[in-house]
Amino acid sequence: MVKTLVAFPEPAEADVADIVLPDYIGFHLRLAQLRTFREFFRTFEGTGVTPGVHTVLSIIRDNPGIRQRAIAELLMVREPNMTRLIQSLQAGHLISRAVDKTDRRARHLVLTDKGRELLDNLAQRMTALEKKVLGSLDAAQRKTLRHCLDQIRANIPY
Amino acid sequence: MVKTLVAFPEPAEADVADIVLPDYIGFHLRLAQLRTFREFFRTFEGTGVTPGVHTVLSIIRDNPGIRQRAIAELLMVREPNMTRLIQSLQAGHLISRAVDKTDRRARHLVLTDKGRELLDNLAQRMTALEKKVLGSLDAAQRKTLRHCLDQIRANIPY
């Protein structure tokens, strides 16, 4: 989830196309997700930005002052791992941390100008990625897709 | 992807509900997928069966004689890792391997009776999982969801 540049397996040689696939939603969800991750790495190649980094920066941008624990829970990662990710973002001067005024145990996270700039500069790639992933789907389908994904999340307890 | 029993983070304490979420499809895809995995582990607790194991067994059941490489490509895992998963399934007498008659480099994979039995015995759990995940969605929505996921896979090159 964090900071690695991942190489890709070789292009497919065997014919995967005519394998009979299981009819389980989790299976198809996972395949779609793996593909999307792969396309993310292609799209963001050279930037050093991973899905995790982009996600956390986006969340901090849209939720200034959010705490690490809240992000960790949302993304379902353990706190120690979130701590390290957050620290690396801070080391890169992409975010700043301040002790929360109302609770001095907590850290108040906000984007730095550099962090905001980075996201701005990556916006085009992100748009391209969205287009690549959803390109063949119309507005109604996209809306239903989002609704289904939100529902799945709601259906399953944390 | 292989054979571990994973513990879960503590229940949510902070209020994750009112975080502003990014509007990227990959993000929501991932969250839904993570939840589904979690529910899988809950549903299959005590069986020692992981998503990867269940998936590979299902694929072999529905594609008798399939090769390891084909499965590896479909699931986007590297061959060495697939080798080990396959070996562990064979060690558990869930599948059998024979040298392919037409290509003696390849291994011809089929389910054993024990493997088939295992899948049969897990079928109820799988049904329960599907119901839990998709419970709130009607038939039309499920159909659209599957279509969208298939399309995403088709839109993104291997």
Next chain:
DNA sequence: CGACAATAATTGCTTTGTATAACTATATCC
């Protein structure tokens, strides 16, 4: 008030998944 439990975050360490490289065996292609 003061002791005790709970929470936010951190550090250190371990486990596990996945990748890479190197190798064997077989097949294919001029």
Next chain:
DNA sequence: GGATATAGTTATACAAAGCAATTATTGTCG
């Protein structure tokens, strides 16, 4: 028939994620 490609394996390295223990602060309640 020799170069090249493919199916699979083994050994190994590394990064992601987990767990345990610790610090600091806050909340609870006798």
